[in-house]
Amino acid sequence: MFMETAIDTPESKYEILPKTLSNGEMDGELLEVAMGPQHPSTHGVFRMDVVLDGEKVVKLKPVFGYLHRNHEKIAENTTYLASMPYTDRLDYLCSMTNNWAYALSVEKLAGLQPPERAEYIRIITGELTRLVNHTCLVGFLLQDMGALGTPLMYAFREREMILDLFESLSGSRMMCNYMRFGGCRVDLPAGWLEQAKRAVDSYSGFLDEFEKLLTENEILVARTQGIGVLPPDLAVNASITGPMLRASGVNYDIRKVDKYGIYDRFEFRVPLGDHGDVYDRYMIRLLEMRESVKILNQALRDIPAGPIVDPKAKLRGFRPKVGEAYGRIEGPKGELGFYLISDGTPNPYRYRVRPPSLINLTVLEDMCLGQDVADVVIILGSVDIVLGEVDR
Amino acid sequence: MLGEGIIKGMVETARNFVGSYSDPERLTTVEYPEDKIPAKENARNFPFLVYDGDDAARGLRCVACQICEKECPPKCIYIVKSKDKKPDYIGKPQFYPAVFDIDVSVCMSCQICVEVCPFEAIKMDTEFELSNPDRFGGLLQDKHRLAKSNEYYHKIHETEAAEVDARLAAEKAKAEAKARADAEAKAAAAAKAATAAATPKPAPNPTTVAPAK
Numbered sequence: 001m002f003m004e005t006a007i008d009t010p011e012s013k014y015e016i017l018p019k020t021l022s023n024g025e026m027d028g029e030l031l032e033v034a035m036g037p038q039h040p041s042t043h044g045v046f047r048m049d050v051v052l053d054g055e056k057v058v059k060l061k062p063v064f065g066y067l068h069r070n071h072e073k074i075a076e077n078t079t080y081l082a083s084m085p086y087t088d089r090l091d092y093l094c095s096m097t098n099n100w101a102y103a104l105s106v107e108k109l110a111g112l113q114p115p116e117r118a119e120y121i122r123i124i125t126g127e128l129t130r131l132v133n134h135t136c137l138v139g140f141l142l143q144d145m146g147a148l149g150t151p152l153m154y155a156f157r158e159r160e161m162i163l164d165l166f167e168s169l170s171g172s173r174m175m176c177n178y179m180r181f182g183g184c185r186v187d188l189p190a191g192w193l194e195q196a197k198r199a200v201d202s203y204s205g206f207l208d209e210f211e212k213l214l215t216e217n218e219i220l221v222a223r224t225q226g227i228g229v230l231p232p233d234l235a236v237n238a239s240i241t242g243p244m245l246r247a248s249g250v251n252y253d254i255r256k257v258d259k260y261g262i263y264d265r266f267e268f269r270v271p272l273g274d275h276g277d278v279y280d281r282y283m284i285r286l287l288e289m290r291e292s293v294k295i296l297n298q299a300l301r302d303i304p305a306g307p308i309v310d311p312k313a314k315l316r317g318f319r320p321k322v323g324e325a326y327g328r329i330e331g332p333k334g335e336l337g338f339y340l341i342s343d344g345t346p347n348p349y350r351y352r353v354r355p356p357s358l359i360n361l362t363v364l365e366d367m368c369l370g371q372d373v374a375d376v377v378i379i380l381g382s383v384d385i386v387l388g389e390v391d392r
Numbered sequence: 393m394l395g396e397g398i399i400k401g402m403v404e405t406a407r408n409f410v411g412s413y414s415d416p417e418r419l420t421t422v423e424y425p426e427d428k429i430p431a432k433e434n435a436r437n438f439p440f441l442v443y444d445g446d447d448a449a450r451g452l453r454c455v456a457c458q459i460c461e462k463e464c465p466p467k468c469i470y471i472v473k474s475k476d477k478k479p480d481y482i483g484k485p486q487f488y489p490a491v492f493d494i495d496v497s498v499c500m501s502c503q504i505c506v507e508v509c510p511f512e513a514i515k516m517d518t519e520f521e522l523s524n525p526d527r528f529g530g531l532l533q534d535k536h537r538l539a540k541s542n543e544y545y546h547k548i549h550e551t552e553a554a555e556v557d558a559r560l561a562a563e564k565a566k567a568e569a570k571a572r573a574d575a576e577a578k579a580a581a582a583a584k585a586a587t588a589a590a591t592p593k594p595a596p597n598p599t600t601v602a603p604a605k
Contacts, residue, residue: 082465085502150405164432171436171516177502185507189434189551213404216397316459316508 030058035376037066043140044387048364048376055372060365064358067391075351080106080181080318083351088175090353091389093136096129096166097331099179104260105327105338110320112182112310119262120303121184124196125169125176126329127292127299128162131203133332134243134285134292135159137384141282142214144381145223151214158206161199168192182313193300200296207289215286224279228367228379231276238363242334242356244383247284248276254330261329265302266295278375281382319346333357333384353392357385433549436503436516439494440540444481448539453513455480456489460505460514468498469505480511481560482567492535496522512556518548 036047045066051059071090075083087102088095100122107114114122139155163173168189170178178185214220230240232248245252253270255263271287273280320342328337334356341350360383368376412418422429443451456473472491480486505514517540524530546553 078465079463081504081508082463085465085500085504154408168432168434171432171434171503172501175501177504186434209404213401217401218394218397221397316463316510 033373036063043381043385044390046385046387046390048380050368050373050376052373055374057368057371057373057376060368060376062361062364064361064387064390067387069392071392072351072353076348079346080320080348081315083348084180085175085177088177089388090355090392091331091333091336091357091386092174093386094129094133094332095174095176096125096178097329097336099176100126100261101327101329101331101336102338103179103181104329105325105340106181106320108325108327109323109340109342110181110318112313114183114310115307116262116304117187117306118183118308118310120299121188121308122179122261123263123266123299124296124303125166125178127296128165128196130292130332131289132159132162133384134289137381138210138214138282138285141278141378141381142220144377145220151210154206154210154213158203161202165192165196165199168195180309180313180315181318182310183308187308193303196296197300200293200300203293204290207286207293211286215283220282221279223375223378224282224382225277226275227278227371227375228382229275229277230363230367234363234366235276238359240334240360240363242331242360242384243284243288244281244334244360246270247273247280249273254328254335258328260327266298268292268295278378278382281384317346319344324350328354331356333386333389334360353389355389355392357383357387357389358392361385361390431518431520431548433551435518436506437501437520438496438499438517438522439505439514439538440517441492441535441538442513442515442542442545443539444542446541448536448541450478451481452488452535452539453481453511454489454492454535455486455511455513456492457487457511459508459510463504463508465502465504466498466500468495469493470495482564484567489535492538494533494538496524496531496533497527512560515545515549 031052033050033052034047035050037045039047047063047066049059049061049063050057071086074086084099084102087098090098103114106112135155135158139152142151143149166176166178167173169192170176170185230244230248232250235245235248236250240248241252241254249272251270251272254260255268256270268291271284271291273284322342322344324339324341326337326339328335330336335354336356337354339350339352339354340348343349364380364383367379371379442453444453445451456471458471458473461467461469461471470491470493471489474488474490477485478488501516503516506516522531542553542557545556
């Protein structure tokens with residue numbers, strides 16, 4: 001199904017034809033609507049050219065590139081370290097995991113090994129980022145459904161506590177620029193772990209509250225169940241990753257598959273969906289947050305003292321040996337990978353990002369066909385995109 | 393029962409609504425221009441140049457090595473090296489920046505200049521009210537506007553500044569000890585040479601002793 005849509009020529013797909021009934025009579029026309037790039041539901045500057053038959057979607061063409069800023073080419077023209085702050089701006093809600101993915105691939109390239117404490121700090125900040133991302137996503141999804149305000153404000157209230165933690169650790173709320181090749185930039189400030197423990201402890205209560213507010217709500221159930229179904233075989237063929245893939249029932253989590261960092265030491269489960277509809281994608285996020293809280297509790301309990309940077313790591317004049325490396329992590333949105341080729345100079349010869357948002361967006365048409373135009377908005381919301389990462 | 397979930401949700405919002413009035417911890421809004429939340433210690437916004445002592449021109453730690461200019465990701469730093477040299481905090485003659493400009497509108501507050509600086513000369517400020525009606529000259533900060541005292545640095549980043557001062561003091565002590573050791577070695581060598589020169593009778597130099605005829 002995916003292959004068929006992929007090889008269709010644009011001309012044949014987007015011709016607007018007059019509709020005829022079986023008896024040959026005219027029955028109105030298809031309507032082409034450009035949703036975006038200023039549409040408030042598109043989560044940024046993203047356009048969907050939707051062809052409508054009444055309320056039903058007949059064709060959908062995603063148009064992106066409005067936020068393109070040449071990220072990969074800039075990275076090939078600067079040093080390895082100088083690309084680190086640019087990775088913050090890929091998926092600007094989860095800068096910590098972006099830093100982590102980039103640091104991981106450079107460490108593979110240069111053969112660095114972060115010390116124990118740095119690995120724990122990475123797990124803690126990475127899972128906090130997952131909480132931030134999923135909380136925001138649920139808030140935005142509900143806002144797309146018309147719940148203007150309340151769920152989003154509740155979500156942002158909790159996100160604020162984690163952003164405070166990030167600020168006191170890295171100096172910035174969103175553009176953290178915290179991880180370095182072979183470790184982290186600074187050690188945890190005094191009292192940070194206690195503050196983090198308080199925030200994580202209160203998070204379960206917030207999730208209970210959030211679920212009471214939303215999960216059983218009849219309007220939410222009616223709007224989301226059976227909408228935007230993504231079958232598992234299509235998801236696998238289109239290389240969908242992350243919560244969206246697991247909502248379709250495919251058990252694939254890079255934290256379990258690759259066990260990068262020290263994820264093999266933590267006990268957590270991978271929640272799976274059954275139907276692959278918007279409701280499953282919503283529930284997967286809530287369940288993943290509960291698992292993240294579990295990981296955080298274990299990490300905050302076990303974190304050892306020690307150095308935070310590999311002594312072999314060099315800040316100035318960093319030149320990894322000739323070679324190539326692909327480092328990937330389970331970002332909050334899916335598999336986030338960086339592919340690097342080094343030719344022995346201070347700049348990477350090739351720098352490529354595998355963005356989960358863009359690749360998860362490729363099945364948007366398949367999920368939207370036959371749905372109402374109002375549901376397109378929430379299907380897009382459940383894909384969880386950030387345009388900084390889609391366009392790069 | 394249809395609507396049960398909605399009623400549950402309403403109860404939750406009502407609880408939050410009442411709670412936000414009864415619990416002072418939840419009243420988090422600050423009347424911004426009058427009241428301000430103090431900046432976190434690690435907070436960073438825009439770099440400044442640290443100087444020691446009272447005179448910004450003389451005490452500037454920057455030696456115009458241009459590492460930050462090269463490493464800055466958006467290339468917002470512009471440095472021109474001086475022709476002459478002035479003594480740094482140890483007393484060693486060093487270059488100083490004749491021009492040091494940072495463009496506020498280009499800087500992305502990433503702190504990489506601070507990390508790569510080997511002389512602890514550039515640090516991050518927590519000041520965030522940098523708006524200016526002049527979008528060209530007003531946003532391009534020169535070295536006079538960037539220079540801020542070490543006391544100010546201590547005020548905004550207490551622990552970090554203390555560490556930096558300790559490190560610089562250690563380096564200075566090491567340099568002084570080395571200088572002292574060098575001086576002593578030199579003095580010893582000189583004394584040895586002097587004694588060596590004094591003990592054996594120097595043969596009269598024929599060129600000097602030769603009578604001028």
